[in-house]
Amino acid sequence: MSRQIILFILVGTLAALTHWGIVIALVQTLSLSPLLANLFGWLLAFLVSFGGHYWLTFRSQNAQFLPALARFFLVSAAGFAVNEASYAYLLNNSGLRYDLLLGLILIGLAVLTFLAGRLWAFRRT
Structure with a gap:
């Protein structure tokens, strides 16, 4: 397995755990709805994800910081839109617990995020 894939x-995983943990904490401690908590979880996970991918995973691609930040934000925001729409639909129609459902959705979006980051967000300009 390549170093880039391992990173x-x-x-x-760290970003997904951040996202998931924030959602669980906000639902359980502040009684926020899972969908609203999901927004806050995504925002914090975005910071973890961008920083880790920029300075570690895709460092060798030498992307400029601001263009990479803007492109990765677009990738992440599009992923969040899919996440939130899927989450809303499945919360109302699946009968699964909110925490398990969010974990499944986060895993599903991870592959798409990798491909979009590698091929577009962190490419050299």
Whole structure:
């Protein structure tokens, strides 16, 4: 397995755990709805994910910081839109617990995030 894939998995796992943990904490401690908590979880996970991918995973691609930040934000925001829409639909129609459902969705989006980051967000300009 390549170093880049290993770093992607480590950074992605840390970001996903951040996202998931924030959602669980906000739902359980502040009684926020899972969908609103999901927004806050995504925002914090975005910071973890971008920093880790910029300085570790895709460092060798030498992307400029601000263009990479803007492109990765677009990738991440698009992923969050899919995440939130899927989450809303499945919360109302699946009968699964909110925490388990979010974990499944986060895993599903990880592959798409890697491909978009590698091929577009962190490419050299």
